[in-house]
Amino acid sequence: AQLGEVFVNAASAALDRHRTAITHEARLARQLALTRAAKTLNESLELEPLLNRICEEAIGLLDADNAAAYHGTPASGLVVGGIAGLPPEFLGWPLQPGTGLAGQVVEKGRPMLTNDYQSVATLPPDSPFKRVQSALAVPFGWDGELHGVLSVGWERAHTVGTEDLAVLETFTELAGVACRNASAHAYL
Numbered sequence: 001a002q003l004g005e006v007f008v009n010a011a012s013a014a015l016d017r018h019r020t021a022i023t024h025e026a027r028l029a030r031q032l033a034l035t036r037a038a039k040t041l042n043e044s045l046e047l048e049p050l051l052n053r054i055c056e057e058a059i060g061l062l063d064a065d066n067a068a069a070y071h072g073t074p075a076s077g078l079v080v081g082g083i084a085g086l087p088p089e090f091l092g093w094p095l096q097p098g099t100g101l102a103g104q105v106v107e108k109g110r111p112m113l114t115n116d117y118q119s120v121a122t123l124p125p126d127s128p129f130k131r132v133q134s135a136l137a138v139p140f141g142w143d144g145e146l147h148g149v150l151s152v153g154w155e156r157a158h159t160v161g162t163e164d165l166a167v168l169e170t171f172t173e174l175a176g177v178a179c180r181n182a183s184a185h186a187y188l
Contacts, residue, residue, distance in 0.1 A: 046182060047071070047081065047179065047182045047183065048081060048082065050082070050178055050179060050182050051069040051071060051081040051082025051179075052069075052082040052083065052084065053082070054067075054069050054082055054150060054175045054178070054179075055067035055068065055069050055082045055083055055084035055085075055150075056084045057171070058084070058150060058152050058168065058171060059084050059085060059152065061167065061168075061171055062136070062152055062164055062167065062168065063158075064085075064152045064153060064154055064158075065085050065132075065153060065154050065155045065156065066083075066084060066085030066086050066128075066132070066152070066153045066155070067082075067083070067084045067085065067086075067150065067151065067152045067153070068080050068082070068083050068086060068090065068093075068102070068150075068151045069081055069082035069083075069148060069149075069150050069151075069175075070095045070102055070148050070149045070150075070151070071147060071148040071179070072095075072147070072148070073145065073146060073147060074097070074106055074146055077094055077095070078094070078095040078102075078106065078148065078149065079092050079093060079094050079095065080092060080093040080095070081148075086128050087128055090128050095149070099121070099122060099123070100120075100121040100122075100123060100127075100129060100137075100151070101113075101114060101117065101120060101121060101135045101136075101137040101151060102137045102149045102151040104120070104137070105137040105138065105139050105149050105151075106139070106146065106149060109139060109146065110139070111136070111137065111138040111139065111165055111168070111169055112136070112137050113134075113135065113136045113137075113160050113161070113162075113164070113165050114134065114135055114160075115133070115134045115159050115160060116133070116134075117129070117132040117133055117134060117135045117153065118130075118132070118133070129153060131155040132153035132154065132155055133153075133154055133155060133156065133157065133158065134153065134154040134158050134159065134160045135151060135152065135153040135154070135160070136151070136152045136153075136160055136164060136165055136168050137149055137150065137151040137152075138150050138165070138168050138169050138172040139172075140172045140173070140175055140176035140179065141176055142176055142177070142179075142180040143180075147176070147179060147180075147183075148176075148179065150168065150171075150172050150175060152168060
């Protein structure tokens, strides 16, 4: 019986070391992806290509199915300015405050996640988000003002958690800086 217990304990310790190595490897891969994304985001000073790049990088970073970058302000209204994994006719789509996860982020001013998107989103029949199951949405801006929301979705079974949200928040900070630079460049 003692030999069996020793074997179980050794196997358990080996599994724990394996899980730790996998977790460390996944974190390292995400850090490298964030670094690469930061470099590519600063390659463009034009807002529309930059917003599309932000969406593409977010999908790659989180292995998501689609992303939309809304831009504007709550006062002037936010519209979709960048997409990845969504139909092109979605560009220019206005974001109604409170509608979908991104609209709730605008109202509440904080990042949000859901693993049951359809229950938190009241969507029009023609919405490209009808198949989304899980989603993250994070506000971004500069000078203390909201200038956009990045929304990332999964159309397949995928559970999102606070670590995914933290990664997207870090990425969105980088995206906000790149958008501020593009806006300043356009102003000049």
